Amino acid sequence: MNYIPNVLESYLESSVPEVRYIPPPRWFVAYYRNGRGNFIHASRYLSKEIGTIPEGNLKKYGKGVLVRAKDITQTRMLQHLPCPSDSMFETVKAHPTFNYSKGSMCL
Template sequence: MDYIPNVFENYLENSVPEVCHIPPQRWFVAYYRNGRGNFIHDSRYLSKEIGTIPEGNLKKYGKGVLVRAKDNTQARMMQHLPCTSDSMFETIKAHPTFNYSKGCVYSQEFPDEGILAMCPSSIQKVT
């Protein structure tokens, strides 16, 4: 299970960091079958399958559509939306970059090694 420890709240030297669950990804790309599709039909199909999509959360995107789920339930539905042979979409994938953030964690109060020890292995120290 993915987690992000809460490194700055209630920090004690020998304590176990608090675990914060990462919400499901919210940005998806639905690729058209054969690279062609109809945006109006797509929006109706997705609304029927996953519920109402707020204005601005569905946009043309290359050979498909970019969809931003309005909540965690809709995001989970997008992850498991079937792409059968008669479906208008060939694949539906999480967007490769829109679901992640990059940033810097810095503190004068905590040593770098202490912060890194509480972070997942994907976090790297950069000098």
């Protein structure tokens, strides 16, 4: 009987397990405070705070504004956007479903 070395076994022992990371969210919802829901003012405020927002990346969304970050820098700024008591926004949160494509469930 011929000896056939198991090359695959040594490869599996030395390989590093695949590490999957969850990409940072791109879509955020900035919720208005009561009585402060003005889309034009929101657009100006967000542009001042996080920089230029490309056309189509800012939309009305219920009682808030839907914002798509154009890059990782804007993503980080939106994640940590301050909402003081005199601000027009109550909270800024990542959108619960827009950030993940269908079928890709990250655990």
